[in-house]
Amino acid sequence: MNKLNFFEEISEGTTNVFVYKIKSDSKGPSSKQGVPFYNPTMQLNRDISILVCQQLLDSSKRKMILLDGLAASGIRGVRLANELVGDFEVVINDWDEKSYNLIEKNIEKHSFENIKACNKNLNVLLSEGKFDYIDVDPFGSPVGFIDSAFRSIKNGGIIACSATDTAALCGVYPKVCIRRYGAVPFHSIVMKEIGLRILLGFICRVAGVYDKGIEPSLCYSTDHYFRIYVKVNSSISKTNQCMNNFKIIHSGENIGIEKIKNNIGPMWLGKVIDKKTIGEILNIVSSKKLGCKNQIYRLLDILEEEADAPVFFYTTESIASFLKKSSPRMDLLFEKLKKQGYNVYRTHFSPTGFKTDASINIIEKMFK
Ligand SMILES: C[S@@+](CC[C@H](N)C(=O)[O-])C[C@H]1O[C@@H](n2cnc3c(N)ncnc32)[C@H](O)[C@@H]1O
Known part of the structure; x- marks a missing residue:
């Protein structure tokens, strides 16, 4: 049953770490495999967290405490310690004993001084101390950790979280979404954007409980997960401003070309990307050795464009099939809309998607 053979040394960024070797017949990431899982497909996710933390360190004058809260092998935290430049400490935590031992082994390998391993329930650890950066990277939903994260985050700090329960957030399992996130999803062409916004809405709502406001700096959907980075402010006026973005979309309103029949949400309807932060992160990319650099450039390029765009998008196929016409080429459509004075943007949610104020x-009319 146990898939453990022995350790192998792998490399990401400029960091080598030991991970458990998993037999090739094992079926992807699962806590049930009995050993801390190293998922190479999450390298992009980890690469971007290096960039976000470097941007955080560069924009601050004080020492930062960074937490890799659900660490498994500890690769993210060890990479933070090895690849960041600045004044900081890293805490790497996992409640699983095998993970903890592996994290210790990886820390020893590098003989870092500014790094510490913990073997606690993340919610307990968060109730014991304050952090400037909290990374929550669970199997499935992060909801069980968000409340403690907001009690623990320092003013101006960043909460990062992944959510792999996209089927719930995208409306494949609406009851699960309602139960976990208190929001009604919408299984449709725009389901990924709605799912991401429901997750952000949940985060904004929990922040509000603690009189904290969020500024989403970099939130995106990729592969099989959503990833969120929000800057946290302890200010009542900012919290109130934030809550203005927490809204329901009412039945009868349009999302893309669809008129919705039931209320959807509540969800975050404010910006999900901060253009200035993306610009600063783009400036850092060239100074780092990252395995997913090309993918990062492509993603950040679209996100930078999308930062100013209105909420929700159309796809050329959906409009074409609605009008029973063939899809126009994206570049021609963009050209035509721009010529008439409209703004039009690509979206990272779909290769045939576009956002516009037209x-x-x-x-x-343009399709016809
Ligand atoms: C998806 S893995 C983390 C992957 C890791 N961040 C990476 O980049 O490779 C989730 C980890 O969370 C740990 N975990 C789950 N619930 C926890 C809790 N309440 N407190 C601490 N660790 C927990 C599991 O043992 C597992 O190792």
């Missing part, structure tokens, strides 16, 4: 009537 009304649906104008778009339809």
